[in-house]
Amino acid sequence: MSRYEILSPEGLRTDGRRWNEMRRFSPKMATTTAADGSSYIEHGNTKVICSVNGPIEPRASSARNSERATITVDVCFAAFSGTDRKKRGKGDKRVLEMQSALSRTFASTLLTILHPRSEVHISLHILSQDGSILATCVNAATLALVDAGVPMTDYVTACTVASYTNPDESDEPLLDMNSAEEMDLPGITLATVGRNDKISLLQLETKVRLERLEGMMAVGIDGCAKIRQLLDRAVRDHGNEMARMGAL
């Protein structure tokens, strides 16, 4: 085992949360006027800025599809975002995988058929990493897409769940991993569409016992529902603020 306990005998994790507690989640919407839609999300110490441009005329002809809008995603890790300073290039395998996972997730949820031959460009900047990066990127992109007025069937929200093995071999799901937990425990990233438990993204990068997966997913779906509430509140606050300013 590692030097420190992931879950103390009292049932507290390293940062003092219980198994079903999420870190502080603070979403901001419409943070810049330069893009069509933008957002900024802090999830614990994970911080992501997202801006969305689109639907626009595709910048590359490869992104033109006569049937539906193409969704392109750029993920950029700031060099200072992790514990050690390192530059992730554009061709980094992990970055490419995140980009394709994000674009496939949103392609299934956005009503891309309404804007054929155009492109929706999502640009994500990770300013600080502390676990659940892909999940935070999904949430930030959702919020920015809502701000940009891109039609979608429902919010896509994501969170992570780890599987912790107690000393007595029983298992316990831990909602919302931070980076220490992500390093030591097997975990999943899970995204759902709306309130009806429809899973649009499930990513498992480590080995996990099959019988544990269902419990982890159940916890993750609940976590996603909670995040959906928080995002929805952010959107409503923003809309009411606009109404108050007389912009509607």
Added chain:
Amino acid sequence: MPISILPPQPAQSRLPPDPDSDHDDEKVTLNEDGDFVRMASSQKRPKAISIVTPGEIVTSDPQWMRGHGTYLLQSKDSTTDGSGSDAEMEDGADTAAVGGSGGGSIVATVAGTVQKVNKLLSVKPLRARYAPEIGDLVVGRIMEVQSKRWKVDINSTLTAHLLLSSINLPGGILRKRTSTDELQIRSFFSEGDLLVAEVQGLFQDGAASLHTRSLKYGKLRNGYFLKVKAGGIVRGKSHIITLEAANGAGEVDVILGVNGYVWVSKKVTLQAPPGGESITRLEEEASEAIYSNVNEDIAPATRREIARIGNCVRAMVSWNVRVDEEVLNAVYLSALELEEMGIDGEGSIGSGVEYLEGEVGRIVVLAGMDRVSSANLRAGGMVE
């Protein structure tokens, strides 16, 4: 504490409370869509505006047809709608007729306000890109020159097309279009040129087709381009406004593109040539100058007023005031007055008073609104 990204807060208003401000209540007209026509102070706005968010069921009542910003969720197979959902995700306007019959619920796809037109239910997004409609006056910029057409950026989801056949060729309206014109297509418009045009039609995918077949439309010069948010300019009676600028600057044209692109320029009068009095002669002369790339000589005073008017438009849009001739004129006069007396009433401000961002803009816009309402009162208590 999380990092907060907040817009700058306006300082305390330096305008004295207006004793006549009661009249504002009458001036504020909210039409049915929740579009407001005159600026309202925040406290006076009714709380009636409600926001719907994506995934929210707007109604399950089968009497409504779904419009833009909504989709129809079949209530029966809500768990297995993944496969069949594409069929019902077509845009509201054309499939709306079948929308009401399915017995499903109408669900919002964008965050915005619900609008009801007869039995058509649509959601107007809080913010979205410009969607062209036939007849819109737009200001655009040439992105690309092709063999028989230009591609024009009009701030929309797709670039608009301007066909060679839908522009006025120099040398009179009745001239035949020849292959020479195709070869020298860049002599009319080349990349980066600004133009004002009207949306003539829409393609299947929503891209606009423009035309400039009028003396009002064509290439833009002698002025200043600015971009405001796409919803900032509302479709109105006239989008080409001529203002009498102060300080001996002559007349200034303001072209308010519905797409949020605005052009402010010195008014160019077409002098009829000596001897030629006929309309056709005038048109020929005009069309010679239509595609010129050379600016006329613009006096510094005119440049200042062009800048000031541009900033007035910007301030009005950022404080959510509808831009039309009457109000723009009033706001412009207020901006001039502000320069005369100075921001703090000291008259000590030298340069930079054309700058109307933030609080100064609000003061000027409010003063302009007051000017309009008092003028209306004087005109016999007529509202609007």
